[in-house]
Amino acid sequence: MRAFVDQDLCIGCGMCNAACPEVFELNDEGKAEAVADTTDSNHDDVMTAIEGCPVSAIREEE
Ligand code: SF4
Numbered sequence: 917m918r919a920f921v922d923q924d925l926c927i928g929c930g931m932c933n934a935a936c937p938e939v940f941e942l943n944d945e946g947k948a949e950a951v952a953d954t955t956d957s958n959h960d961d962v963m964t965a966i967e968g969c970p971v972s973a974i975r976e977e978e
Pocket of ligand 1: 928929933969970
């Protein structure tokens with residue numbers, strides 16, 4: 917699976933990067949991007965990021 921961040925919704929709070937830095941990085945515009953696939957080892961952290969995003973900007977797809 918892979919996480920995607922809606923660039924129009926993201927407010928750049930950095931929470932997802934704090935929860936799972938291996939997947940979420942902030943880009944030059946200060947918005948988060950998913951830079952790696954969701955794996956068995958980081959799935960719980962990705963879910964923490966998805967559930968904790970204050971603007972529900974993150975979704976996960978197969
Ligand atoms: S938690 Fe949500 S709003 Fe905050 S940086 Fe990540 S995607 Fe953007």
